[in-house]
Amino acid sequence: MTGSAPDRGHSGSRSARAGDTPWQVDILLAEGFVLTEFSAVVEPLRLANRVLAQPPFSWTLRSANGGTVGCRAGATVQTEKFAVRPQADCVFVLGNSDPDCAALSLGPLISNYRGRGAKIYLLAEAASRYIRDHARDGRQHTTHWENATLLRERSGLFDANFALASEDGQVVTCAGMGATVDIVLAMIGQVTSAAAQMTVANILLHEKVRDYGSLQPFSGVKPTITGDADLDQAIRIMQDHVEEPLPIGEIVDHLGISTRSLERKFKTFLGTTPNGFYREMRLSKANNLLLNTTLSVREIGLACGFSNGFSTLYKAFFGVTPLNLRKSRRDSAGLRPSERHASPDPRPE
Numbered sequence: 001m002t003g004s005a006p007d008r009g010h011s012g013s014r015s016a017r018a019g020d021t022p023w024q025v026d027i028l029l030a031e032g033f034v035l036t037e038f039s040a041v042v043e044p045l046r047l048a049n050r051v052l053a054q055p056p057f058s059w060t061l062r063s064a065n066g067g068t069v070g071c072r073a074g075a076t077v078q079t080e081k082f083a084v085r086p087q088a089d090c091v092f093v094l095g096n097s098d099p100d101c102a103a104l105s106l107g108p109l110i111s112n113y114r115g116r117g118a119k120i121y122l123l124a125e126a127a128s129r130y131i132r133d134h135a136r137d138g139r140q141h142t143t144h145w146e147n148a149t150l151l152r153e154r155s156g157l158f159d160a161n162f163a164l165a166s167e168d169g170q171v172v173t174c175a176g177m178g179a180t181v182d183i184v185l186a187m188i189g190q191v192t193s194a195a196a197q198m199t200v201a202n203i204l205l206h207e208k209v210r211d212y213g214s215l216q217p218f219s220g221v222k223p224t225i226t227g228d229a230d231l232d233q234a235i236r237i238m239q240d241h242v243e244e245p246l247p248i249g250e251i252v253d254h255l256g257i258s259t260r261s262l263e264r265k266f267k268t269f270l271g272t273t274p275n276g277f278y279r280e281m282r283l284s285k286a287n288n289l290l291l292n293t294t295l296s297v298r299e300i301g302l303a304c305g306f307s308n309g310f311s312t313l314y315k316a317f318f319g320v321t322p323l324n325l326r327k328s329r330r331d332s333a334g335l336r337p338s339e340r341h342a343s344p345d346p347r348p349e
Helices: 035-051 107-116 125-133 144-157 177-191 194-202 229-239 248-255 257-270 274-292 297-303 308-319 322-332
Strands: 024-027 058-061 066-068 076-081 089-092 119-123 164-166 169-173
Touching: 024 035, 035 058, 035 177, 035 194, 035 274, 058 066, 076 257, 107 119, 107 125, 119 125, 119 177, 125 144, 125 169, 144 229, 144 297, 169 177, 177 194, 194 229, 194 274, 229 248, 229 257, 248 257, 257 274, 274 297, 274 308, 274 322, 297 308, 297 322, 308 322
Parallel strands: 024 058, 024 089, 058 076, 089 119, 119 169
Antiparallel strands: 066 076, 164 169
């Protein structure tokens, strides 16, 4: 089963714009996989493809033998066999509520992905199995707190790391479950942009994107969007003023910090400028409206704070005009001619 989606480099963030090669994601499943984690990986990827002009992700479901694999909730999916020579840019290995499951002991396969240069995300029980089989120092890794407790009781050697995720080179061990959404959103932000990440999070009604270092919720830690309170507040102000964008100077006055300080925070945490983030966030919302509503191009531009020049700016950013993108998406969906014209755009900019 494959889904529809940057050069193949694996370091640093990149923007998924026109002409980029889809970022290939392999999702490895064992019988009894956790449906929550499956949905938390696939749905953010699907939404990123929905809201960006050029779908940035493609994914393939894989299992040891291929064919039908079932989850504990009773749903089944069709999979392809593990790839002998993986070509994916990253791989997610899902847990299955059984840290002793032999199917999660994937050392040689993980080595194959690592040799490819892929990023490897191990969720919950898959992370526990990796820690047990390969980790010399458990403190470099994390898993779901229930699994961490079990590891400690069994071996007495695992010093629990209760962060949502922990990165050790190409391997990212994760708590899994609901925190999987945060991990996938972080990956989306690295592959595309912070603004695209926020757009997907908003559609999911996922209010705060927690970073890797956030503690698992049972510890009572309060999560944030970025880890920086001023930056969190700046982003919320921008989200509240999409139709009538505020000058950056007015935002910093509200925060009580300098423009230079806010610029440093955006550069450090998000790799962009305040104006660049604000503009791209509005463009991402515009793109979502373009692809998923019947509003005219002009109406969309105004709704996202572009009183003029929207089509020109959109093409410069996404590499295609709004009208051409809307037409190509309708064509690719296989709509009949009568359906393609059912929602005309009579007032293009």
